[in-house]
Amino acid sequence: MSLRRRTLLKVIVLGDSGVGKTSLMNQYVHKKFSQQYKATIGADFVTKELQIDDRLVTLQIWDTAGQERFQSLGVAFYRGADCCVLVYDVNVMKSFDTLDNWHDEFLRQANPPDPRTFPFILLGNKIDIDGGNSRVVSEKKAREWCASKENIPYFETSAREDYNVDAAFLCIAKTALANEHEQDIYFQGIPETVVETEQRGGCAC
Numbered sequence: 001m002s003l004r005r006r007t008l009l010k011v012i013v014l015g016d017s018g019v020g021k022t023s024l025m026n027q028y029v030h031k032k033f034s035q036q037y038k039a040t041i042g043a044d045f046v047t048k049e050l051q052i053d054d055r056l057v058t059l060q061i062w063d064t065a066g067q068e069r070f071q072s073l074g075v076a077f078y079r080g081a082d083c084c085v086l087v088y089d090v091n092v093m094k095s096f097d098t099l100d101n102w103h104d105e106f107l108r109q110a111n112p113p114d115p116r117t118f119p120f121i122l123l124g125n126k127i128d129i130d131g132g133n134s135r136v137v138s139e140k141k142a143r144e145w146c147a148s149k150e151n152i153p154y155f156e157t158s159a160r161e162d163y164n165v166d167a168a169f170l171c172i173a174k175t176a177l178a179n180e181h182e183q184d185i186y187f188q189g190i191p192e193t194v195v196e197t198e199q200r201g202g203c204a205c
């Protein structure tokens with residue numbers, strides 16, 4: 001029986017309600033976009049497998065269940081995260097202004113051993129809206145914020161147009177991999193052809 005080594009990386013996605021967190025995940029994992037706004041119900045995660053160099057990596061991407069409106073995400077959500085993805089909407093100033101809160105809240109809740117080096121990534125989403133004419137946060141301003149936080153990588157994305165989504169998540173995976181800690185999991189006899197899986201924890205209605 002062959003044992004194949006995979007690395008499980010937990011990624012959590014944070015940011016104000018409505019910025020497109022669920023849409024970015026759906027676009028990345030399912031290649032789908034929905035215009036309809038549906039607050040996520042039930043804390044859940046999706047998984048995506050990818051190969052980085054010679055490593056087989058399982059990204060476990062955790063979505064909030066809409067509780068971000070109350071800033072009350074349970075400790076299980078944060079526990080053991082390998083990377084924290086912060087998302088704001090380039091057309092909504094408030095969603096940029098609250099990034100500091102999300103950043104600090106993550107560090108307080110996840111309590112990583114070295115907060116200064118813990119990997120974050122920032123995504124400025126919805127750059128497609130109105131051909132960019134309605135954006136209120138400039139790329140420069142976003143990059144300055146990233147520079148002030150130990151040089152967080154920054155991507156401008158559109159979940160709707162599938163713009164930069166794969167590139168952002170590849171960077172997320174690489175960054176998380178660099179931070180991984182004793183989370184390797186072993187699968188027995190899983191066929192090589194399984195490249196993408198989905199799992200849902202909790203209520204998926």
Ligand code: GDP
Nearest residue numbers: 017018019020021022023034035126158159160
């Ligand atoms: P969440 O609350 O952060 O999970 O946000 P959602 O993913 O539920 O998205 C909120 C709304 O914004 C939905 O109506 C989405 O269709 C829309 N949306 C998300 N991403 C984009 C995008 O990149 N461009 C546009 N135009 N709309 C988006």
Ligand code: MG
Nearest residue numbers: 021022039040
């Ligand atoms: Mg959501």
